[in-house]
Amino acid sequence: MALTREQMAQRVAGELKDGFYVNLGIGIPTLVANYVPVGMEVMLQSENGLLGMGPFPTEDEIDPDMINAGKQTVTARIGASIMDSAEAFAMIRGGHIDLTVLGAFQVDVLGNIASWMVPGKLIKGMGGAMDLVAGAENIIVTMTHASKDGESKLLQRCTLPLTGAGCIKRILTDLAYLEIDQGAFVLKERAPGVSVGEIVEKTAGELVVPDHVPEMRFA
Amino acid sequence: MALTREQMAQRVAGELKDGFYVNLGIGIPTLVANYVPVGMEVMLQSENGLLGMGPFPTEDEIDPDMINAGKQTVTARIGASIMDSAEAFAMIRGGHIDLTVLGAFQVDVLGNIASWMVPGKLIKGMGGAMDLVAGAENIIVTMTHASKDGESKLLQRCTLPLTGAGCIKRILTDLAYLEIDQGAFVLKERAPGVSVGEIVEKTAGELVVPDHVPEMRFA
């Protein structure tokens, strides 16, 4: 069975470490915050200028001057700091963020990522995505393995305009966890009940399948 | 008579305007602060990170965490702000300082200035002088017209290593106030009692002498 959005978030949370500064993109990445293991602490960065994002506010706490990069009203946790946008991106560009999780349209075997533009559709803009993929040392892409039409999103070469070149090493899809190594996807784990055959079939780019591909485990 | 250091400072103060942000170098430039005309207000910047330098502290006010770019203990005036050194120089480099006054060893007809190094002597370093001459829109150099040995400091070409190239337009010496225009010094004013002849004699670089060269006036 393909992973649910919640399961994908839960699996990504398994990559967190105590004391990590983390930037979570919009969508599935945002859900990762719900699965931080008990006893572990991470600090969430929001690239508009907030390090140490807390939960959404209560009705009473809502403050139009306190929003995240998704423009949602948020709170600041104990230990938070607030800075201007140049400083927030200095943090990102300077490689100070331990982990960035973001969605994508396509990823290829060279670690290229396309996530911001589909030619012919209206362009909304890349926001901070290009800075994040160029700046973070450690990025996990979350996306469905294939589009609704069944087209693979793991390609030999991205066909959409890139967000970043050669910057992705780890991908979590609804079917598998893969790493990119020496110009190929390497299948590391499969979703419970998903066969290697299905993953092979839905992966357009070169895929290395080890002898043993363990199933992901969820608590 | 050649101007005293105090008179030189007083003459430079005549170039101040109400609301100017000003950076004063060490030596004679520092004295300019004593001659700000009554009813006029200027804000002094110190490039270590203080905008709005006040007077020296009283014994009781002395604070080792409050110093100026000359490393002297100072105070902050009402309306002051304190920033890190990158921001202090952003202010300078970005052309936000209205007037910079600094000393020099030599100036030439191209507006080159040499003020930081005499080969063969120990080099102490340029500090912020190179940033100041490159960043300020408006610079006045104060220096004696000639060295103690009688050698002119206003040259056709500087012989000492430069602090900045083509950035000086105005010079106040103990003998004259001059401007640089089209590759020559232009004699604008002479110190009271100093003859045009003496200035001509002590100026090595090309000098334009207008028909009428007024004497400086001091209140």
Added chain:
Amino acid sequence: MAGFDKRVTSYEQALEGLEDGMTVLAGGFGLCGIPENLIAEIKRKGTKNLTVVSNNCGVDGFGLGLLLEDRQIRKMISSYVGENALFEKQLLDGELEVELTPQGTLAEKMRAGGAGVPAFYTATGYGTPIAEGKEVRQFDGRHYVLEHAITGDFAIVKGWKADKYGNVIYRHTARNFNPLAAAAGKITVVEVEEIVEPGELEPGEIQTPGIYVDRLICGTFEKRIEKRTVRD
């Protein structure tokens, strides 16, 4: 004292000298920390053919979205132009030009503009359409793109509190692009919620020193929320 008193008494005065065809830098992220009254004054003034540098372009009917209604903006330099029907229409009709710029690069370009750095290298956008036509250079084996500074004829900025010297502090994440715009404007106009007595702001806590500020005005703000999210 007049020399450092940056206060003006009307929004008309605040934007005196703003002319057709100028470049305006605007603070704010989404609708958070936008100079909403200065934007409204630009609409009232009817200035046309503007290049506006702002991370976003407001929404339909609020913020910079207001300036689209009378086609006052010729070109936007932004990272995300958002959910704005009128924007979409003008873009597709070719009435509006958009120069998309990654958010961090946009912030750094404005910072560079204020700091007198004409150009800098960044890894952001290497190998993407953003790098097309730009110089690419390797440092330590990694590729970087040369990006140029941005400055504006005017900067319009929203602060929280200021003193009459133009020393400004911002509130929470309403800081965002505001101090960057403030430093990069030839004429910088700041509107704030409160003008406090001189000396009330500690020198060390000031986020935009008055040297960057030409005009200061106290306003009242709607502070519309774009995405109201709450927990139980």
Added chain:
Amino acid sequence: MAGFDKRVTSYEQALEGLEDGMTVLAGGFGLCGIPENLIAEIKRKGTKNLTVVSNNCGVDGFGLGLLLEDRQIRKMISSYVGENALFEKQLLDGELEVELTPQGTLAEKMRAGGAGVPAFYTATGYGTPIAEGKEVRQFDGRHYVLEHAITGDFAIVKGWKADKYGNVIYRHTARNFNPLAAAAGKITVVEVEEIVEPGELEPGEIQTPGIYVDRLICGTFEKRIEKRTVRD
């Protein structure tokens, strides 16, 4: 909570891993805001062959001057090396290398190092010995010099107050190069006068966010004054 608790309990721990030949960025201007106890610990440790990036080199017998006594510094990158007899002697004897860098360029190089900008253009130093061997380029008809970022294996920083998360504020002009060094160190060690309870520092007033800080220690400081000037 352990993950964000940056506190260490000894100066030995604070500088664990500092090795011969490393590059150390030091905050401070003159003797103002220098990490005096961390410098003293480097002396105690006896680490040699260091490259030290600091605007100044202390004075004889205090601050970075201490590290000259046992010839621990191989190279200084500074704007002004000051009035320091031992410094002068080692320089003339060829035991010490000095890379003079204009003060604003030094600050910007450190800022660039922390911010992931590998290089930037500045007008400072154009046409002077500082520009020799460096790329010069014109923007808008003016000449600029290409300068590269500086980072350090360690940064040693003096703050005023911090919380255990490593969020730091500085006091008055003791800020100077400290936040720049903090952001540009691979391992950043901050010593402060006081460690306050979490939540005591407002998020918006923090000058060095904890993300830049690896180790935090509370010390006592002499705060020697270099030029004591008073008015009557």
